[in-house]
């Protein structure tokens with residue numbers, strides 16, 4: 100069964116006791132991907148490798164669980180002539196579809212063309228997109244007349260629309276894919292710990308790093324000794340080399356008529372995505388913005404201006420929709436700071452290199468290319484382990500990922516697998532089981548871990564103290580929370596889901 104093989108306490112003990120071969124700081128998609136790559140390589144090479152990973156909060160609670168949920172080549176990067184990046188991303192798209200079909204699924208994208216010029220311009224772009232994907236393409240584009248578009252999307256405003264096209268990308272449950280990479284690494288012996296912040300590091304005797312860590316689940320500070328350190332802190336990197344660009348999404352009652360997503364190039368040249376959303380498919384995710392972010396990476400919230408921008412942009416396509424957000428979320432793009440180009444145009448390329456202290460730093464990149472980036476990082480860290488990585492062929496999620504993953508997400512898997520006594524509660528069995536699974540198998544320690552990582556319930560409706568109460572109480576009973584702690588956890592989720600006035 101999936102889930103962490105070692106408990107948090109056992110993993111913490113390993114971090115304390117051993118001299119690790121590598122400590123990975125950060126449990127977003129990049130840290131998780133590197134942990135999995137290294138543990139698979141070590142297995143293939145039959146060489147024991149002591150791998151540790153620490154995240155200062157919950158895994159995937161940074162950018163990786165709060166993005167646009169697309170595994171995509173990035174149609175718009177063609178405009179910047181970033182062909183290499185697009186080709187690599189399209190190759191990764193096919194690989195992820197193969198190794199994690201329960202979390203990555205093909206998503207038809209409908210793209211309306213305003214005017215004949217745009218039809219010709221994007222026609223060439225889509226041709227190039229399919230050509231760059233080559234034999235790894237997941238579905239060929241097709242053009243759609245204005246009339247057919249009107250039948251497909253009767254609520255869409257067609258003023259100025261010349262025609263449209265359907266092309267293919269993929270949708271991912273991005274928080275869960277991080278967890279699955281971590282489960283996999285843990286099942287191969289890696290020690291993975293959340294709520295454990297690396298606050299400083301220095302190279303000590305015999306080139307062993309001493310990393311000061313704080314156990315933020317009420318434990319004491321301690322030193323981890325490691326021969327190598329990977330800095331996968333994403334937006335929390337403090338080297339000054341990154342440009343932090345905030346991207347926000349709103350969740351609104353469903354706009355589209357079927358399960359296609361919409362990719363719309365706005366009047367300002369930015370791309371707007373409208374993506375089917377929610378366990379019941381009755382919502383649309385609308386994003387995103389690109390705003391340079393100057394405050395702390397710990398507090399990232401949508402502004403009233405961003406809500407208005409996204410409503411206007413979606414309203415131009417769906418003028419009769421109410422577009423009243425039920426939820427919203429934001430995160431930071433950790434981009435390589437290059438020139439003075441607009442935030443939207445800044446490159447999504449990545450940089451992986453040792454810094455002056457010998458710490459391997461991961462900067463920039465896209466979620467879609469995490470596996471390729473992890474491969475590169477692992478080869479730099481342990482060149483003697485062999486260049487071959489099995490992450491592109493070894494499936495994630497156990498022997499039957501399709502069945503396991505989907506069921507687990509809906510909570511049913513957990514009920515079947517755990518067979519634990521239930522507390523009486525107004526929750527349905529699937530919800531209760533999902534909470535038990537999150538707590539017992541996924542190291543969820545706080546209510547936001549359940550609401551925004553193990554599930555996306557936090558992003559699927561407007562929450563109030565009353566509606567959160569049964570979830571908080573159920574989790575609190577499993578974790579032995581006092582009434583005060585339960586109230587604090589509820590307040591934390593309410594704060595994170597609050598929409599600007």
Ligand SMILES: Cc1cc2nc3c(=O)[nH]c(=O)nc-3n(C[C@H](O)[C@H](O)[C@H](O)COP(=O)(O)OP(=O)(O)OC[C@H]3O[C@@H](n4cnc5c(N)ncnc54)[C@H](O)[C@@H]3O)c2cc1C
Pocket residue numbers: 124125126127128129130153154155156157158159160161162163164165166167168169170171295296297298331332333334335344345346347387429430431432433463464465466467468
């Ligand atoms: C709005 C938005 C939409 C996007 N949409 C897409 C998309 O659809 N497709 C795509 O391919 N890409 C997308 N991206 C880009 C992609 O999501 C990111 O490039 C990727 O998730 C970055 O992952 P990461 O692991 O580097 O960072 P993160 O996921 O932020 O992980 C960093 C982790 O490090 C931890 N950490 C920080 N400091 C410490 C410390 N001192 N000690 C221990 N741990 C620490 C944090 O808690 C965090 O969990 C999007 C980005 C944004 C902002």
